[in-house]
Amino acid sequence: MDRFSLSEQATLKSHFFIRSIDALGSDSLLLSRESARRETVQAGPCLHIIVPTLQCAHSCQYCQVSRSLTDSHHVMSDECLYKACESIFQSEAKALTVEFQGGDPLLRFDMVQAAVLYIKKINLSHHKNIRFVNRPDFYRYFVASEKYCCS
Numbered sequence: 001m002d003r004f005s006l007s008e009q010a011t012l013k014s015h016f017f018i019r020s021i022d023a024l025g026s027d028s029l030l031l032s033r034e035s036a037r038r039e040t041v042q043a044g045p046c047l048h049i050i051v052p053t054l055q056c057a058h059s060c061q062y063c064q065v066s067r068s069l070t071d072s073h074h075v076m077s078d079e080c081l082y083k084a085c086e087s088i089f090q091s092e093a094k095a096l097t098v099e100f101q102g103g104d105p106l107l108r109f110d111m112v113q114a115a116v117l118y119i120k121k122i123n124l125s126h127h128k129n130i131r132f133v134n135r136p137d138f139y140r141y142f143v144a145s146e147k148y149c150c151s
């Protein structure tokens with residue numbers, strides 16, 4: 001350990017390559033991270049991502065997926081949406097996270113709603129613990145919240 005500078009040690013510790021001998025909770029934290037790393041293998045895939053559309057009102061430089069609002073070929077068909085919902089239940093995991101991404105998934109909020117309702121319906125016979133997450137275009141929310149706060 002002495003061969004590393006304090007800064008290097010801090011970097012290695014923060015990435016869990018080495019652990020602090022005297023830091024409280026270090027062992028538990030490492031065990032927890034190790035367990036999380038194996039979770040997919042032991043419990044089955046728990047994160048499922050549905051992309052209703054690649055369309056987005058923005059064109060961030062780093063974004064590799066967004067398509068213009070006028071584009072018509074990058075929206076999921078209803079058939080694909082329902083198949084995607086059904087495939088989620090192939091996982092053995094008892095707790096699932098279903099995340100809606102895009103593009104901006106809320107441009108097709110109708111599809112997000114349809115997927116949530118369909119997944120809940122299927123889950124009546126599976127009894128899994130399901131969490132829904134949206135990854136929208138936050139710009140619209142900043143504008144909306146700014147308008148709301150200023151009104």
Ligand code: SF4
Nearest residue numbers: 056058060063066103
């Ligand atoms: S807001 Fe998100 S989806 Fe839209 S262009 Fe930017 S990174 Fe891509």
